[in-house]
Each structure stands twice: as structure tokens, then as C-alpha cells.
Amino acid sequence: MQNSNLYNLRNFSGGPGVLPQCVLQQLSEEIINVPEMNLSLLGISHRSDWFANVVVELEQRFLQLLNLSADEYKVLFLQGGATQQFAQIPYYFYDYNKQAKPEYIVSGYWSRLAFVEAQNIISNNHKIQNPINKIWDGENIKFEHLPSQNDIVCNDNAAYLHYISNETVEGLQFNFIPNENSKNPNLLRIIDMSSDLLSRPIEANKFGIIYAHAQKNLGPAGITVIIIRKNLYENKQNLGWCSAFDYYKQAEKNSIYNTPPVFAIYTTLLVLRWMQNEIGNLQNMEKINNQKAALLYNVLDEIYQQNQFYIPQVPEKYKESRSIMNVSFHLQNAEITQKFLQQAEQQAKLFGLKGHRSLGGIRASIYNAMPLKSVELLADFLRDFWNKNK
């Protein structure tokens, strides 16, 4: 049996993200035997005390890292991905009688999908047209940058404000909380942090719901983390949606209303243990992530200034919009892009660098568990490939 694989740590794929080697090692062993239970991880019942403790510990670690109180917030672990939340949120938080529209920021590929899904859900369930205020749309600027604080003006009676903190395709990341100085102190902010939750500190208590699928920074595909203010679901079962996703029912049962994906939840716990034991806190995590991102952007900008060999998706002049999770850029044509990808894999052993199918080009995703060392190798390869092909 192979005990490690160096290449796991050189996987720049947009998702799934790299998982720490120690987590993979422990999973490999516990697929056969979890010592406390003397059973395979896959044989342990979700109704066992052991698993109940896994959920409790995982919830505590999320609240601790985000500096949230368990009196005010609940953490749920549900299935269906962020796409499920795209649909459920408008179903839950749109109230036909109040005539208050949800507001969406469309800042890239994923937030456009969230907007379209919400529009379909509300239109079809309430037989109305244009039920949503799109308060910003970056499509006409080809998603080259994000809005500024002044661009975002919410209506006082908005049902809620939805946005995505980090767009993985374009490599755009919010560095401020939209509508932070809203005249409406009760504005319900709902944020999809699928690709940057726990990558840096946030003022989590400014949000009603923070949700994130696990497969970037948190764990494997198959589980979605929902951090929700308790007063948003207390005594509010929504019987027209599905019980397996009902915030109230799942909160009441600590995410075990129906059978949860034990493997994915446990893996996420191992990742959070790694983070708290090895990295410490989100301030430290941010420092490391900033350092990794700077390594790549510096090379890209430097070479761009010389001969535009690499073209960053988000130009240097908009660097406050640049993502520290996903660094997207282009080469001059498809041929040289192909050559780049091939040599990256075959010569430098750097994998998963192909850009998203909707945008093409190159994308280096450098989530939490991507080691600085691997990013240094990529920066070296960027220079090297340029030198040989400029």
C-alpha cells in the first residue's frame, strides 16, 4: 500500500481542492478501522453517539473560527451542494404577501446561476414575472472587476441580499461587505462562501446565512455547510419544500433528520482539526493565502508589463477585486495554452491548471491546503515557460 502521493499536493484544480496529507492518511486508515469504534468509518451508524459527537465538535469548531455565538447561530450540514441552496433560499425567504423583492449581485459565472435559479423558483411557484432586483451585473464589463461599495444600494425593504464572496471562474473576490452601512440595520445578508469560507477572517455576524459546499477549503464533495442565524428558522417549518433540507427540522435534529453523509462530514471535521492545530486561526490562514496569491500575481503582472505573454483575467488596476483563492489568466492563443498545460503536467508535475470550461485559459486554484511550496513551483514554472516561449 502506498502511504503518500506527492502529486496530491500539486493539484491546482478549481475543485475539489487539495486536502491536507494528514487527513488523507487518517481517512485511509479509518476506512478500514476507526479505533474508538472498532469498525470501518463507512460502517458507523449516523445514529451512534460517536457520530453525534462528530457533528457537535464540527459545529463548535466552525463557530469558534468565525467568532460566532452558539446562542445566536446554528451550523447545519446538508446535502445537495450550493446549487440546492440557490433554490431553497428564494423558496424560503421570498414572501409573496410582503411584495419585497430579493436583491442579487451578479458578479460572475456562479452568482449568475444563483440569480437565474432564484428567478425560476419564485416565478414558477408564484406565477410572477421578474421577482428579483438584480442590483449589480458585471456581465457587460465581462466580469473584469467587482462593484465598489458605492455601486451597491439595496432597497430598504429588500427580502434579502444575496451574493457570492468569491467567483472561482473569473477569480474575483469581495474585499468588503456590500451595503455595510445600510440604512436598514435588519437587512438580511445571505452569502455563498463555497470557495473561500475559512480562508480568511470575516465579520460573520453581519450575515443571516453563510453557506458553502465543502469541496474547496473544507472537505470532500457531498456536504454543504450552512451557518444560519437561529431566528431565521425558529418555529418556521416550510412544509412545501423538502424535509431533508428544512432548516428548522434539521436544526432540531442536529443535521441528522435523515441519513447524513457520514464520510463527508467526518472528513470535514478532520480538515478543521488540521486547521486549528496546524494553522491556528483565520488570521494566520489569511497570511499564508495572501502570500501564495501574491507569488503568482507578481509574476503574472511583471511578465504582462514586459510583453503581455500572460494576461491576468482581472487586470492589475482592479487588484482589489482579485481572488486569493483562484488566479485566472490567459495566454495568447489555444495552441500555446495547450503547450503550457502539457508541460506543466509532464515536466513540472503541476496538475489541474486548465481554466473553467466557460472561460478557457489557465486557472490556478490555491485553496487553504495547497502548500506554499507547490505555489512556488508554479511561479517558477511560469517564469521558465515564459523564458522559453516569449
Place this chain on the structure above:
Amino acid sequence: MQNSNLYNLRNFSGGPGVLPQCVLQQLSEEIINVPEMNLSLLGISHRSDWFANVVVELEQRFLQLLNLSADEYKVLFLQGGATQQFAQIPYYFYDYNKQAKPEYIVSGYWSRLAFVEAQNIISNNHKIQNPINKIWDGENIKFEHLPSQNDIVCNDNAAYLHYISNETVEGLQFNFIPNENSKNPNLLRIIDMSSDLLSRPIEANKFGIIYAHAQKNLGPAGITVIIIRKNLYENKQNLGWCSAFDYYKQAEKNSIYNTPPVFAIYTTLLVLRWMQNEIGNLQNMEKINNQKAALLYNVLDEIYQQNQFYIPQVPEKYKESRSIMNVSFHLQNAEITQKFLQQAEQQAKLFGLKGHRSLGGIRASIYNAMPLKSVELLADFLRDFWNKNK
């Protein structure tokens, strides 16, 4: 690193079911490295060719085992568990304009939940009362047996007929297809086979939808298999539900509309490979499962006749309703039940025998991968414990 754990094969839990030892072994290795990809299983992209092939092979194996044509049927792998389907099916297949009610058989704990969920979904979305025909309810006979063929009479214009083939709590399993000789040849039969899909042959083409969560006979929790007749979704997007669960959208994308749980799907493939390579077909699987069930029921009936020390949940006179997957029985009181469970674990090393929380008592779940040898040990223990305590 431990390479095997004998006790994994003595886990009689109601779910998750036992997985073959060879599957656990391969997973343990591939969590570190999948040889064809030179990456951790958890690092492989769901957009890779490798994973597309996993899905294709898995679909083919299901169709092959069930003797279904790929022209007529599609196999989807979705999240949310059977509970998600409990909600989605009425949302999709109830048509308010047609005034045709869905029909439900309530034969135990789980089918009652399916019925309640469907009632809530339709009532709340269409603002109507009692939208469902409950055509049989075993509650007043305490779910001691199933209906007979003559008990089931569907309306000619039923929206669909829903039932659950095997009730894991009570240990009841259908041995016939309800309303098989219906005057309505187009009756849409929808069956939840979460706990007995691939445990024996069925006439699969009598069903419009066969669905099953994986965590009994098929794989780990986190994935639901949906075998659906293509004409039920073709050109029928349902925009009021969630895109991640839309049969049409997921079929079009081969279950990769949004990020699927790669680990759970791949594990299911390994289980089906094991089944086809080691067992061969469903006829063989049924023989083995019948043999295992007979071992336990024979001991229980024999001892019941002598002094009612063990009381089968489904009496011998209703043996045509007995499940070959879940053998439920009771002892005289809580004290002796506790003693039984304790000695089973500590002395005989037989685990997971505690009955479902709603019914108490003892339950031996003997899914596909539970070895005959382990069931023999349990049969021996049943005799032994009786001898010492009768």
C-alpha cells in the same frame, strides 16, 4: 496501518450496511492514490474523463443487473437521500389540473413518512386538503404483515402508485408487484427500494421509477440511485423545484449537472463490480440472501414454538411478508433485551443488533455483503443465549 478488521463483517446495523472487505481495502488505498490518475480519489475532478467513465460504467451495471434497456431507462445518481425523493416525486408527478390523486401504500415506518411528506408537499403547494389516496394502511394491524394482491385496488386515473418494497424497521418485504393486473396498463408505479435494490431479481420494467439510497446494499450514505423511464422526464424541466434534482437536467448531464459526491458514486461502482464479479447475478444474490434469512427465521420460529422466548415481529403465519433483509424480533422485556445486546457484542462480537428507535427489540440486518458465516454465528448465539436464559 491495519489492513483488515474482522468486525466490519459482523455489523448487523440497519444502516449503513456491510460493505465487502475488498471494497474497503481498495478505497483505503485509493484515498491516497488512484493509479490511473496518480491522484487521491478525493482530489479527482468530477469533470474528468475518468469520473465520466465511472458514471457510465455504473449506469450500465445497474441496467444490466436489472435487465433494462438504455433506450428506455436512465440511471441517475443524486444527493438528498430517499427523503429527498419523498418530496420531489409528489412535486413532480402530481398534476393539479388533472385532479388525479397519487396513491400510497402505508406498510410500515418508512412508507408512512413518505406518505406524510407527499401530503405536506402537495397540500402546501396547491392549498388543498387530503390530496392523496392512502389505498392501504397497516397501522391498525401494527404492521404485522403486508397487504395481499387483492387488498390493493388502484383507481384507473391514479397519478401514480407509490410504495416501499422493504420496510427495514418492521422487517416486511413485498413478494409481489401491487396491482400487477391493473386494468390500467399505464399505471405509473414508483417504488422505493432503498433497502433491497439488487438483493434479488425484480421485473424492473413494471416500474416508472425505482429509487434507492445507497447505504444498505449499494454503497455509502450520500448518494441516491434513481432508475427512471425516460419518457417521464424528457422535455419536462420542472423549474419550480431545484435544478440539482431536476431529472431532465441531471439526465442531460449524466448526473453531473452540479458537483456530485465522487467518493460515494465511485464506492457504489466498486460494490457493483464486486457483485458482478463475485456473485454473478441477482438470482445468485437472492439464493444467498434467502439462505441467510432462513437461518435466522428458523431458529426464531423453533424457539418461539417452544416457549416464546423470541417473538418475531412478523409472525410465522405471515411469513410471505417477511423480509430477507431485516429480521426483527423481541424478547420478553427491556432487561433481557439489554442483556442480549450486551452479550452479543462483548462475548460473540456481533454488533448493531439494537432494534430501530421507534420499535425497540432486536433487528438483524443482513444486507447483500453480510457474509453467511456471520449469520451462522448469530444463529448460534440465538440458540446459546436461549439455552442459558430460557
